[in-house]
Amino acid sequence: MFDIVSCPIDTGKVIKQVEHRNAGAIVTFIGTVREMTQDKKTLYLEYEAYEPMARGMLTNIGKEIEKKWPDTVTAIAHRIGHLEVGDIAVVIAVSSPHRSDAYEANRYAIERIKTLVPIWKKEHWEDGDMWIGNQEGTISYTDHQ
Amino acid sequence: MFDIVSCPIDTGKVIKQVEHRNAGAIVTFIGTVREMTQDKKTLYLEYEAYEPMARGMLTNIGKEIEKKWPDTVTAIAHRIGHLEVGDIAVVIAVSSPHRSDAYEANRYAIERIKTLVPIWKKEHWEDGDMWIGNQEGTISYTDHQ
């Protein structure tokens, strides 16, 4: 239900993990590799994780959600390694009897991932590469341009 | 992109319609037939639509979203006819460079569908059936019990 993987993520499989007879609503977030960030063109990305801790943090986020929105079921898969433009980096699926909970819990999950889970991306452009220092891509730590 | 269909909905196909190189975020809503509503057990549902108008309204909702969240792309499929528990009734996919827009636009779409689009469901239970009169299932019009 909460995994860090090196292979392409199958969205359908993640959704299947949260389906059940009383889940009237399933909200899914798919994060893909975007080509343009501001005016820079991404060629590809590399994601690196502190894998056991990242897996543990995803599981914790799942537990937090279960507590805050009791009838929801959550599954999260985050890919690491080499990703091309358009590739799926993360899939979050939340099912719930009520759609409001599913939207809120899903949104909560991605915000938590972007602040807490030890995963880092390195953007590669035509003219260099850079480890991205926060989730909005506005802070950098080293710039090899 | 905006359709009323009689056959099972392929979620993956609806998502594909909104994918593009600068959609960093795709939010999907899947509405399925829930078994329990309050304490009543649903056997199956029938959805009926005023088809040409429903299709037109879905297209309009798409246009409204394009205006409110300029960089989003939306696709909606709603199924009609006989649906079993667990079957998918509606899929809404919204892609956007920014996740916030994708969540908001997706939520907007389902709320608009539930108040405006001429589609009706008839719940069938062991002891009777009923046309559901509003989107929360709390008002009925006729009760054949």
Added chain:
Amino acid sequence: MIQVLLFAHLREQVGCENLTIHKKQMTVKEFKELMEKQYKLSTQEVMIAINEEYATDSDVIAEGDTVALIPPVSGG
């Protein structure tokens, strides 16, 4: 001739999917009153669409139009 479409419980109540009214024109309000009188339909929560567009009580229905009675929807 005005074409009238019925859906969901209204269709079941009247017993058919469509009706025709032989009038040159009428307002939506007059149309609702006619439906209430002739078919004993409660139109209080029913929206009216003329040619697939929602209409208000003062809008005018003319010959050749298709009018639909839209009870509160429950899709999604």
Added chain:
Amino acid sequence: MIQVLLFAHLREQVGCENLTIHKKQMTVKEFKELMEKQYKLSTQEVMIAINEEYATDSDVIAEGDTVALIPPVSGG
């Protein structure tokens, strides 16, 4: 012995994935100061995890622990 894990730009800056420190115990604050002095790492925005749990400056790192330097994350 304390095991230290490095990631992302910190790993590239130091040039290796892990280090060992031969100390019995130290606070997180002392650990950060050591990293700054010895490897010229800026730890201002770096979080510290002890055995895969985030720690604060006053937490104590003991022999046998695995400590990770976690620069601001960018997953999702």
